[in-house]
Amino acid sequence: MDKPSSDTSVYQLHGQYSLRVISNSSQFLTVQLYSNELLSRTVSLNDNQCFVLSHRLCETTYELYELLIDLLQTLTSSIRVTVDEHLEISFPIHFGSQNHTKLWSFKVIFPSVSSTKTDLFDEASLDPLDWNETRALGHQIMDDMIDYLRDVRLRPTWRPMPTSVKETIANSQLPLKGQPASEVYDEIRSIVLPYALGNIHPHYWGYVHGTGSPIGALAELITGTMNTMSWGGHQASIYLERQVLSWLKVLMGFPNDETSSGVLLSGTSVGTIIAMTVARKKFHGRNMIIYTSKEAHNCVARAANILGITAENLVVIPTNEQRQIDLQALKARIDHNSGSFIVGSAGTVGTCAIDDLQGLADLCASRPNDLWFHVDGAIGAVLRCSIRFRSLLTGLERADSIAFDLHKWLFVPYECGCILVRDGKLHRSAFAQPQASYLALMEGGITPSQGEIFFGDYSLELSRNMKALKVWMTLKTYGVEKLGQIMEQNVEQAKYFGSLIQKNAKEFELLANVTLNIVCFRYIGLPHLHDSDREDTLNKFNKRLLVMIQEHGVAVVSPYSINKNSFALRMCITNHRTKLLDMDRFLEETIKLAHELLDTNDF
Template structure:
């Protein structure tokens, strides 16, 4: 063997100072990018050459880190989704913050598995969950777990609801041993992850009752109760009601107080999908309508939306911690807990969810809440709602524009209209406005269809947005719309 082959291999850099310098350059480039983001195009089409480059086979030999970073800057960084830009309004996605990004860097550097063991990250996670309970005014004895996002938060809560239902002993005996088919209730506007959750936990699509909504896209309580009574009459087992505190479509808030009352009346689990809107509880204008969240059996909400932390992290809160633990707890021989040492400490988070491997996602929340405090977040959430209402007023003032839904939380839905245009022509007009405003890098709205109308949807959970961005958006929608109409007239 040569001297070279006798050396132990490692993935650490051969030149620590060169790697340090590269790390500093990455941080500097990011800060320059954030600082000037308002002047950048929000989105760029990805050239074919980039797609081809990113379809190359697995490398057999390594490259220098400096070269890899240059490739990143050329082929990846310029074609970001754009949700850190102040005019990103497509879907409901937060912007992140500089300290949140640095927290993720530190968390990755520590690289702990945050489900088990006696180490500091477990206590940070525990503290953050307690802070989440305080944000929702949930009982101190309640339990909770940080997860990847709203989808996982919802399925975690519904698994607890299913496993703890009545005397069915579903966790041990399975759904086939249940005395009848379990039934779940939500509105037609509820996020699709609720149906997916029902499918994954074995209930099936047919067990999901999608209740109609009123003109404000809120669940109809009379229809809900009628459906529950009909299902009981037919020998089925209603077990949970899912209310939405801010639908992703229009920001509609289901009638929480009434849903809570019906749940109690029929002995059902009341779950709130607050992935988007639960944190609007911090906004005084919405806190009253969301008061019933405090009495829910479970809440699911995202922190990468209206807490603006970098992707990804959501939270599930469960009122009855005993039911929560009983739904998931299992201790194989290789995960025995001790009273001291590395295997001591807090109860394993694996006893409260699906995952046994999970990164240190709590650190960015811990640092962000300490940096800004509850009061600042309340102001930011309120600001987003005020911006949505301001945009709604701009739309109402302009005869060329039309609101297609009531402004709610921080979502404004509108479209451009033209006298004499058919519904199909208005659809094509607004669809083309949407595409051009994205392709020109001005802003990123998304779209939806409300009561048959193709709609521009502005969903604002953006900590960088200003009122002037709403003025610019309306100006550019009208400019592009007029250009399209003139092209059609002259073609």
């Protein structure tokens, strides 16, 4: 029979599978297997392959095409997908005067057939010829990663990178030719996996870093696999982000409607730039002054700098005894002729002090056209998950903008932060650009002009990955209540450690009250301290002690300069793996190292 130029037939098989059989003029019969409507496997067969496969029943691709179509129309159950790789085709043949029946069967095995060289595979692609190899490597990586998380406690918190490893990395040439992915992974296993910063370890309490979570890691695999460009458009990623932002508005007590806006981004530093940009838009044509406390994070100064705000327009306000912005001093400094961007901290980086957010909100509400209330909630905004601590953040919900991190105390994998803006229209107007012709919105399709949100219009980035999925999966899997409970647990651990320090008053002292999850302390058990150089000696000793703690893999705490230049070991617990017992162990190990340091006098 003459072959038509192109025929495609689609049939539903059992379960989630469907089959598309394509016969075209290229002399190939293409069989595509769909799973849940996604193409999962495909193979192109030439005449010879059809002949061999069907045990000589079909001599040409078109004969096999016809046979498959016949079976699909009359006997779909004859075609089964087995182990998601084989198409098993079996059908009864009747023969002889006695009408004997025999089952004629054959299998289309996708991987082995697909590795047969045909013209179709001459084109380059990064996809493997044999998906089974990728599957095997993927399973191995998955097993290794789960073990990596499971066994994290058995490893040191941090270990320095040997020179040989650094050299191996530095001497790697630009790869012109590829190599098997399994070899590439083997190398990663030896030069990367052992040398992390350590922030997934239960004894990591440095710099307010987050630990991530098992479900977050799995979410990243899905995100990387989908690799969907999330600037906007008609796609699930955008709807996830819209909903995640709606949850976050509810969590922060923000208006959960279209009047306010938000966007997920890399972290609070970028969120601060966005908030300042929107405020500047509001104060358009007026001078804008930034007011921030001396305890505020330096991302505020950096954002101002980037936006060309001069040093004299960045006003640093002193703090009170609780290390909160001094409201009276702030009021006294406000310049009534300028627009003011007032930053309140919901958890300062040094001691996790929370400013009087209600007081700041009242102040800004008194002159809404002139005063913008921004909250840096990088660390503490998510404390609203905790029923016990939520009231500490009263006033946050009245902010004009809140920048906060989900990769710290909400345990979403890096990077993930959020900015919420009360005036959504203003937010968009500060970033949206006249439509470029290549981004023109259409009457439908993936970029419809109606109904969709384009997050590229709300941030610095046009190209964006899908951050919402890892937030979605983290919140759904663990729930706000459990996350809040872990935050409360971290505060208990910090307070317990603070009490251990006080009990060991001969050897240690606290350098700030422990109000939440941060403990600033130092070792003071040095003999013969003289008043004249006491601070200097203690600073040197504690700097050395901090490095020893890290280098011995005992824990990671970070440096902090407090109370007129005293060097503090700063423990900040944003770690769902930490246990109360770790506090006792850490103190014991620190005492041992301090004694060793005293013996060697090497400071």
